[in-house]
Amino acid sequence: MDRRQFLKTVGGGSAVAGSTGLWFFGLQSGQDPASYTGWTNREGGFQTFDRKRWTVSKPTYEKVGPTSRPDARTGVIFARMGYLGRYDEEKGLDSFPTHVRQYYTEHPEDLELDTRIRQDIHKKRAEDSRKYRSEFILSRAWSSAMGAVGPRGVNGPPEEWDFPKGRGPATPYKMKDPRQTSRLIKKVAHQFGSTLVGIAKLNPDWVYKYPMGGRRGFKANEPIEVPEHWKYAIVVGVPMSWDPMYANPSYGTSNDAYSISRIVAYRLTAFIKNLGYAARPHTPGASYDLMVPPILVDAGLGQQGRHSIVITPELGCNFRPSIVTTNIPMEPDKPIDFGVDDFCKTCKICAKQCPSGAITTGGKETIRGYRRYALHASKCHNFWSSKLGNMGCRLCVAVCPYTRKSNWLHRGALNVLMHDPTGLSDVALAGMQEILYPGKDPQKYYMPSMGGENAAYRDPPWWLKTGDFIELPEDRGQ
């Protein structure tokens, strides 16, 4: 073939290839969820990760021995806080009911940490709040507004509340195919506002053995019988707003995601009940009857990281989920493994940045029969309670290398991480994260009376910089 012929052939081939490319460009433009102006985020266009390639037969947490269900009365820090009002230093552990006394006997460090909140931290916070609170006026207003709208809540036991009772048909509609039902549930959950949706068969080990007090229709101190109709757990949820999230621990909030996550869960509950099936939402704001992270793992949405939060491929750990337990017949999703476990062994950025030291730099422990990283909830909660700005910390979410916005750079890094069999990229990318996206000295995240500077991981976005919009008092601290 001479040169001229070659050029003609290549030119012709390029024309064909180019035309084919234009065809696919047009097809994609027509189907692109981004073109659904106003409903862009409700067309499921953000749950784009191809999970099929990474599915595994068993979830990535390891069961190593006899398992037991968690006692929410003592295992959940918010429930323990409810008992601390009774604490009398003279009576000591006798101030508490038996189960709480037993918990603090087994975890004496937690008693000291939990009582410190009222005795010390709240007082310091009140002082610093007077001086520095004005800095957070806009972020507090935004957080409060995000939490202003919400459903009424679950107020009955499962055998009554979960069933349609006049709202749906007399008997459940017969669903044709569990796989199609799964598709339907995921589609409507996205339409209701969920960014990610996953379905799991509910493992009874995740249901609280005792409820968090006498709430949600349960009697306090009476064990929960796992209802037969809690067959499946549907995970729904959304991320927190990205720019405020990076400005944690102070300027961010959980309410932006919590409020939407709650609304999605209640809409989905109503939808399922309208088909005649039972459904019960378990939503943030401590309105749960079960543990959420392992359900996300079972549902194939992600893997649990060192900080105990589930890391998803699309959102990193910036995902605030709700659960809907139901008996509508569905095909559950399979768990996935995309390399989080190996990365977390190397990275440890969350542990190094955690101001309270609640995240371990060591290895996994056996907790109720499962191997996982332990999180020291009392230490975490103490920092929560001390910092100014909105409730909560979320620093571990912000600093996690997986929690990056979705652009070519971070998607590319994630792909390198997932496809590298050698593990070298774990070290390289964790190192690059520390150098290129550094955090601050963890002590600086504290409020001034505790030796800090009210520091945030990143500056707040322009619309949360109070001083740019509101006249601040002259005698405020800096």
Next chain:
Amino acid sequence: MSFFTSGAFWFIEGILAVLAMIGLKVWMEDRQVPMGLWKWILVAVWMLMAGFTIAFIGTSVGESEMAAARKGGIVFSVACAIAGAIVWRLLQIGRARLPSDSETAPPSTGGQESKETAGDGNEKV
């Protein structure tokens, strides 16, 4: 979706890349540097590296991650410059010597070189 994240933008980028390669080809022909497939691959790899560097800095600035833009920009730019120098050297392999090279210059006689002069008194070299 903005223009710069659209398919149309990449379509135009592709055309520009091809035009740049054609320009390089002509320039190399003028310098009598033969360009084989392996050289084009090297050029393409370097263009990807340079493109990555520019895009990395832009993306980091866009994300307000100035530390990443500064540190990453310096590191990747230096790596790009070094790689560029190496690629340039490799591209010269097989280059024909130009008439201005010493091969065609008159040999030195050890004394002053005699210069022919044209009738108008100007030197002729």
